[in-house]
Amino acid sequence: MKTFEEYLRENGEVGHIQSIIQSIVYISGLPKVKPKELVITETGIKGIVQGIEEELVEVLLLSPDKASIGERVARTNDNLKIPVSASFSGRIVNPLGEPIDGSGPIMGEKEERSVFQKALGIKDRVKISDQLDTGVSLVDVMIPLGKGQRELIMGDQKTGKTTFLLQIMTQQAKKNTLCIYVGIGKRSQDAKNVEEYLRKMGVFENCLIVFASSADPASLVFLAPYTGMTMAEYFRDTGRDVLIVLDDLTNHAKFYREISLLSKRMPARESYPGDIFHVHAALLERAGRIKKGDTSVSISALPVIETVQGDLTGYIPTNTMAMTDGHILFDASEYKKGRRPAVNVSLSVTRVGNQTQSQLEHKIRRALVERLNLYKKAQELAHFGFDLPLKTRTDLNVGERLEAVFDQESHTIVPKPAALILLGLVLHDYWASKSIDQVRVERTKLVEAFNKGLFKNIEASFSKVADLVSLDNLIKENEDLFGKVLYSNILTTSKIKEQVERGQK
Template sequence: MGLKRDKDFIERTFDQLVKGREKHHFSLSPREVGIVSSVSSGVVKVSGLPSAGFEELLKFPGDLYGIAFNIDEHEIGAVLLGEDSLINAGDEVERTGRVMDIPVGNALIGRVINPLGEPMDGKKAIATDQRLPIERSATAIMDRSAVTVPLQTGLKVVDALIPIGRGQRELILGDRQTGKTAIAVDTIINQKDKNVLCIYCAIGQRASSVAKVIANLKEKGAMEYTTVMVTEGNNSPGLQYIAPYAATSIAEYFMHQGRDVLIVYDDLTNHARAYRELSLLLRRPPGREAFPGDIFYIHSRLLERSTHLNDALGGGSLTALPIVETEAQNISAYIPTNLISITDGQIYLSPKLFELGILPAVDVGKSVSRVGGKAQLPAYHSITGNLKLAYSQFEELETFARFGSHLDENTRKIIEHGKRIRACLKQKELQPMSAPEQIIVLLALMDGLFDGVPLEKIQIAETELRKIIGELPADMVKRLNSATALETSDRESIFSRAKNIMISFEAKSEPIPDKN
């Protein structure tokens, strides 16, 4: 009788559970829970979770998440995406069954966010309909197109001598405080009204530096088409590590919609250091300079996602400007050489030029674009063809002339012309120039119109010269911005106007006083 009563009770209980499930629509599902065994700086060791996968997102108490990095036989090494002070040994850890992802969509344009997609600008929460994993495979080779459309930076020295194309990866490197971020910010500002979306990813930067960048972008109206992703120096190394991948997924969303996107990683030196810190804490074997052996791989799989899609996939592009910091001008160090070999060229900033006030401090001899003239506006070709050679000759002769040797007339002319090239390539920060303005200045420079102007008047003469743009016919200005070569009639028209302006700036020889 007792067994029968127990059986009846179990059946009634089961029927009630089924009816309750139908009424309240709840479901019973198994949870796989592990236990925190130890906590260190940004890294947690977890026991249990035998079914967890590599890079799976794990949930910790207090809505804190981490990524499973080391999958060992008896424990998991997880990277925390937040403050480790909130985690204690013995806390429960739960699997989520998914990888780290980030919200994507138009709602992110004009916002300042962290790598988790949370707002940092004090505005309302970001609502999007779609999320993308931060780690995604790079576009297949057959789905890519050649880089042919220029991405104008607004900087004469870059657009004329080291041109960048949409879909290219151009490294910006140099010692600290030489103007690397300034070049990237000027490039973002110059994309206004050019239908290019921009993403600025700050990795482990000082809060004051990031605030200055955001203030400059707002002042110039660039935040209307820019998303800023921020991790500060005091953030966990896990957040700094995922930041560039999360920013790239946001950029890829727009690229696959057929948009042109520019992304700036500022900087990958901090990213490499954050990954080194995580790897050493997880007891991964160190290699050269204590960096883990796969440091090249984590950067190559990041930068390979930048490309120009073919027309079948919408024709969108993702242009990358990674920044890396050198120490004592050593561009052959481990991280710089890794990134030089991954990217399609580099812009090297010299501290010596910076100290001399030659800004932007681009060392033309050590800078190169492997795409080059293929992505340059045709109007530049006929003007800047000999510019780099003339500038290089000047630098060699200038060094020779310092010994005080007697110079022949031809050598003296080359040096004087080179000084004016260097003066014309100077440009103030946050003042990018349009392509027609650059072409007018460079045309006057290469045709020798600046050679008679004293060096102290070069900047004033250039400002007056740029005003010619308002006198040119609209169809000529359109041709200067288009993919058509500079016509002879256009060149002659610009030259004649420029010559009339430059005459007023030429040095006048003083009359010899009459001794009588």
């Protein structure tokens, strides 16, 4: 970047700082300055033009250095740009693209990209048809996501949202998707925890962290998601699918509110600025699936919203629900019951994920929805304490096993074929006579076996499986393999299954 003197000579305009209010300064002069233009002070502090009044220009300073009254300011005649390149992968940077992980400068040739880009239009977009494997069986089967989808992750604090997001990032990074985690106004320890998790899972080299801590100036925190999205666009344009996590937009809204109130803008609902909807909508519109030659590439966005006591009717949550393609709700009551992930499936929505599922997945999901609803009703009946009929007991039995299958530890990634097999085993009552603990143990063994590649033949045959009956046949055909993994004969289990069926009759 050029120096102040160079910009001064090049553009021939100068301003003087008249007043300073935290990160906001008011500058006289600069007669032809444009909105959102980058300006630079004598001491090298950069700022973005926020507003232009008759005699003064309002500028949001980016650097934590202090400006002084009377300091000269020059125009750059350009927008704020950040450096981007493939070398950013595996690094932690601040919203200005500067490395903050202590691993030295980012080497190699870099491209400069404007942070405030306009989203691509309709003609560049393609229908979302590929599923985004999350590695979390509950989501992959019940709330499927597509590549290019914007899915809101909502919930109270400490309900497991970040853990869930890290699981998705791990699964996608293993498939060579570039994963970007944007920490917005978080604690530095949170960024460290994210880095450690991704390194432990061996996928950090396919990830990038853009981080603005709560101690950074409000301007940098405001900029963080834009930087993340700009980097996502760069990697998308190189032909890679990208997953971007914005953690969290509630903080982003609060910092933007702070900036707007300091700028003496008229506050709207809950004192947020009137354009808060546009700010978030324009940001999220930059995600999506677009054409690239004969193929397509995508940026899938997972913005996070923190609610208070499960209140979904707040201003920011309702705004972001309106501008995304669905939401996954993390329920504090599910969390207290021990469910992990603590997702409330009945209140979660996916608007485009369904079109990415295969026929078999559709049928499994429909069967699961039915079984889970029956389970809920059976639970309500069980509270009364009287003797339950056989059908209700069966519904409880199946529901408990489904919950055991859906429960997933933070470091466990369940590939989708594994999830379908596990659910097939439950739906066909293979685990009907086993205890919940046994089910959990066998589930873990099966997932480990899948991750080691022992079930490659089954995965290869999935394309021929179109319904639950053929899934059952597939399981029976591979009973030896199941026996090797589980150290038990699955046919024995099927005999018990037949007994249960006879008992039901």
